[in-house]
Amino acid sequence: MEILSPAKINLWLNILGKRADGYHEVETRLCQIGIADTVEIELIGSGSTVELSCNEPSIPLDESNLALKALRAFEARVGHTHSWRIHLEKRVPAGAGLGGGSSNAAAVLRGANELAGQPLQPRELLEIAGGIGADVPCFLLDTPAADGSGRGEQVTPVDFPWSLPLVLIKPPFPIPTPWAYKKWMDSHELPGVLYTPQPCPWGAMANSLERPVFEKYRLLPALKTWFLGHGQVRAALMSGSGSTMFAVTETNSDAATLAEEARVWCGDTSWVKATNTLSKKS
Numbered sequence: 270m271e272i273l274s275p276a277k278i279n280l281w282l283n284i285l286g287k288r289a290d291g292y293h294e295v296e297t298r299l300c301q302i303g304i305a306d307t308v309e310i311e312l313i314g315s316g317s318t319v320e321l322s323c324n325e326p327s328i329p330l331d332e333s334n335l336a337l338k339a340l341r342a343f344e345a346r347v348g349h350t351h352s353w354r355i356h357l358e359k360r361v362p363a364g365a366g367l368g369g370g371s372s373n374a375a376a377v378l379r380g381a382n383e384l385a386g387q388p389l390q391p392r393e394l395l396e397i398a399g400g401i402g403a404d405v406p407c408f409l410l411d412t413p414a415a416d417g418s419g420r421g422e423q424v425t426p427v428d429f430p431w432s433l434p435l436v437l438i439k440p441p442f443p444i445p446t447p448w449a450y451k452k453w454m455d456s457h458e459l460p461g462v463l464y465t466p467q468p469c470p471w472g473a474m475a476n477s478l479e480r481p482v483f484e485k486y487r488l489l490p491a492l493k494t495w496f497l498g499h500g501q502v503r504a505a506l507m508s509g510s511g512s513t514m515f516a517v518t519e520t521n522s523d524a525a526t527l528a529e530e531a532r533v534w535c536g537d538t539s540w541v542k543a544t545n546t547l548s549k550k551s
Contacts, residue, residue: 270384272376274306275547276367277407278435278508278515281466284453284477292420293450298472299368299404300429301413303544304437306369307358308336308376312384316352325359335401339374342397343381347388353381362540364443366509368404375408398422404509413547431471432548434524436496438531439513440488441538449510452481459483462490463497467504469517474504482511489514495534499527521545 277299285294313320321330321337328334332341336355344350355377361369378394389397391409398405403421414429458464458480466473483490489511496505496516501523505516518524521543528543535541 270310270380272308272310272380274308274372274376275301276304276361276369276372277301277404278367279476281472281474282476282478282509287454294419295417295421297417297421299407299415299417300546302435302546304361304542306361306373308373308380309356310377310380310384311354313352313354317350318352320354323357323359328357328359328363335370335374336377338401339377340381342401343378346393346397347385351385362439365439365513366507366511367513368509371402371404372408374401374405379409430548431546433546434518434521435515435544435546436518436524436527436531437513437515437542437544438492438535439540442512444482444486444511446510449478449482453478456481456484459490462494469504474506476507478510479507482507486512501527
């Protein structure tokens with residue numbers, strides 16, 4: 270099987286506090302976007318071998334890879350092993366706050382379940398997904414937008430009729446998600462940077478993790494301020510724990526123009542893309 274594995278942005282991410290289990294209680298809206306990896310998964314036969322490959326040399330191919338974790342969790346749930354071949358064709362950068370690894374994991378769960386004869390129901394796949402990572406369940410839904418609660422793993426599909434034009438900039442460094450959450454409690458706002466919610470027809474856009482991340486990675490608040498200095502930008506925000514910053518523009522033409530300006534402003538080391546949120550399952 271060949272499965273499209275889309276990235277996501279968080280239109281908002283609000284931390285409500287720290288939980289007794291050490292995680293943080295959040296409320297977030299995740300929207301899939303028109304940039305996707307491709308996951309190829311093949312059931313080779315009986316046995317227990319897994320061949321995992323990727324076009325991106327920096328992606329680990331050991332047990333830390335979320336796609337492999339998803340396969341292990343699936344087989345543990347069904348109580349049976351097979352031999353598999355999985356190839357990840359990456360277009361979504363890692364450490365970007367775009368959910369690339371989580372989306373790959375969801376694609377593997379979906380593909381393995383279908384190739385194995387659908388031994389698990391959708392609710393069981395969602396249960397497995399939540400144990401792999403907070404963002405994984407949203408990629409198993411039939412809608413491209415969802416609200417997340419709890420750690421983010423408790424997902425509710427939402428109607429999202431907008432196809433928002435976007436410009437994404439990922440600087441040449443990743444940001445570890447656990448670090449960002451750990452630093453949130455004791456972090457402070459930088460003067461002159463917009464942190465307050467930005468009202469939009471689809472909701473108020475804000476991200477609690479901007480506070481700790483911006484304190485250390487000063488390029489990111491500069492990018493946000495640069496985005497917001499353009500009249501065609503409706504809102505700008507960090508996605509997830511970063512390091513991707515994104516802007517919502519008025520039109521697709523505005524997004525294309527702004528992306529070209531961003532490539533000049535950021536230089537060759539940053540990843541810059543113009544795309545849209547998905548308004549229906551693709």
